[in-house]
């Protein structure tokens with residue numbers, strides 16, 4: 001399942017999508033330490049499997065929190081969270 005967390009406002013859409021099928025097979029949980037903004041946490045889903053999610057307090061602040069990783073020019077091809085997730089389960093809408 002693809003779980004989308006975030007919001008949209010007048011300036012754009014700011015969603016992080018997580019492939020929870022990949023998370024349920026993940027043992028490293030690299031996203032937790034790999035994100036300097038502490039965006040992610042692990043929860044149990046409806047099937048009692050451990051999956052990543054975006055913590056509640058970050059969901060409506062993603063543009064602001066992620067700004068440090070997303071310079072206007074010279075943005076890296078892969079973000080720190082994506083580098084930390086060996087399963088390639090994380091994508092961003094902006």
Ligand code: SF4
Nearest residue numbers: 023026030031052085
């Ligand atoms: S590292 Fe990737 S696959 Fe593992 S829990 Fe985090 S987002 Fe999911």
Ligand code: SF4
Nearest residue numbers: 035037066069080081
């Ligand atoms: S872009 Fe940076 S702050 Fe945003 S989720 Fe990824 S690692 Fe965390």
